[in-house]
Amino acid sequence: MDESAFPSAVAPATFEQALLPHQDAAYNLARWLMRHDHDAEDCVQEAFLRAYRAFDRFRGGDGRTWLLAIVRNVCYSRLRQKRLVEPPISFDEIEHSSSVATVESPWAHAAARELLPQAMDKLPDEAREILVLHEIEGCAYKEIAAILEVPIGTVMSRLARARLKLLGELQLLLRKDLSHGL
């Protein structure tokens, strides 16, 4: 496209410029958290509405980070409504065992890739979301820290444990898969 589509003077970002380009990122995160097409769409729609209302507090910078933080909040409040009784145990507080660190790599098995979505499904929301942000959206630790509103050190340890947890789940599924095949 040519540059005439852009304003020629320095103007504050319009809502369209700053946020609408990030709707794929918004949808991807919502879809992984909600695990349901329509729920994800609803959440993204609500997130855009909230973002629109709060847009005068947007201080410029990375629109994606700002939007994803809102998407995430919308998703979590919907999830809380859905699972009335589920205790909100933080992923950071469980499983400090270091034995998972020795999990062998499951990628040698052809079935591993097919089982990956199932393994992701078994993860706590906080583990799944950090993998989505880092591995799919390509967010840097700094950006993830801003989206999750946690220190970078927490991002670092949570991501490491999310990866190990995913490998562990994948191993379990593979073992089941293999014994099933016998």
Add this chain to the structure above:
Amino acid sequence: MDCDQPQAFRQAYADGELELGRLIEFEAHLQKCPACRADVEKIRAGRAALRASLPRYAAPARLTEKIRAALPITAQPRRNVTIKFWPYLGWATSLAAAVLFGLFIGLQRGQTSGLLDEALASHARSLMATHLMDVVSTDQHTVKPWFAGKTNFAPPVVDLSAEGFPLAGGRLDQLGPQPVAALVYARRKHFINLFVWPSTSGPLPEQSAETRGYHTLSWSQDGLNFIAVSEIPADELTAFVKAYRAQAH
């Protein structure tokens, strides 16, 4: 430093997220420790498999309509600004910031007019326009000859995919009046623009700077000047430059 680094530290290293001091320390250790090297390789392989296998859900087409319908923005367009969606597939992530930044730099250029500012502005423009690359290829053997005949110098085109910076392509550009070659490398969903030109009018000082979330690094080697620009974290850009310089030499 020895082999007792926790997993999170090793993964942060593999992700290019260690701060420079720790990075240098750990790399010194890796030089002499095959076990840790193997471990880092294992982490990288696992991450690559994960990235290749996890699907990114694309927003359904109707979602745009639903969003617009829910907001008052279509009913009353602001000024006469029309924004179309950039045809940029998965790469659209940092465009909005780039647009703004390009505009900002555009206004400031008259006053500051440093090469770094020019490089920043060019980087921002290259992201928002369709003019990121004239030659799109991940193969150095395609990009390198492309510059031959278009420039009177040969920008070193090296393969840094093993270091996590795959080549994306190149283009001809200008920094102020200076024609330059721009090599484009990718980092996750971000780009690095590397501007190269002969240092006939003097070598560049080795310096780094940060402006509005963009990092620049400049240096000279073998009769050429270089400026690397990107929005990736400073230590990642440093790692990129280090890897590039080692191979280009």
